[in-house]
Amino acid sequence: MPKWKITTEFTFNAAHSIRDYDGPCGRLHGHTYTVRLEATSDRLHASEYCPHAAMVADFRTLKWAKRDVLKGGLDHCNLNEVLPEGYESTSEMIAQYIYDKTKKTLPEGIKLKVAVSESPNSWAEYEDD
Template identity: 25%
Template sequence: MSKIRITKQFGFETGHALYGYDGKCKNVHGHSYKLSVTVIGEPINDVTNVKNGMVIDFTDLKKIVKEEIVDQFDHASVFNKNTPHVELAKELESRGHHVILVDYQPTSENMVVDFSKRIIGRLPQNIKLFSLKLQETESSFAEWFASDN
């Protein structure tokens, strides 16, 4: 049977700030992120299975990514918990804002690594994460490939 890659795309809005950065991104700002998730596997070859011919049901992949990333990061502010931004995060949280504290600089590069771990942990055993593409702006994105890791 052939290995097939399928991709599902997602969108979410997230704010962040890069502590110690020497440019504009040191300021709190946001992005309309676009995340492309590509998995690889063999299509189900069982006429008695309702998902016959599918690598994974797009609905099942959507559920995983929605729960692990979109629902958590959409309209949240992400800060590195090991920086003075933690004080800003506490203030925002006290005012009812959704804040995520991470142990990394919240760049697209680091976020895509975080996302890969979250997704891999939820995929069925016979499905592998092939790649992720996290688009921060129309012309800027970070990519993660299983073959590189």
């Protein structure tokens, strides 16, 4: 069975504080977050921007989170004010939020994995089987 896998990576800048955290992360501070998305499929699809089945998923669609917060993304926001209830502003929960929102825009059958880093040497990944 054929299988395609695409990967894209981008950054966005945002502020946050971790609720009830005993330490500096409990205070408002900022990061340049790096996000890596992997999408895997056994068939190719059309997209909002390309009408014929030629891609796993559109990179443009996958990178929604890098847009300015006023345009529906996460760039230059306070994550504590933007993330919906139930999501904390930890890297783990940011990865889950980006996964959940991205998954809703993709065709059925695409497997998705999202990794988020708030520093060069620390990553959190989220995927759902």
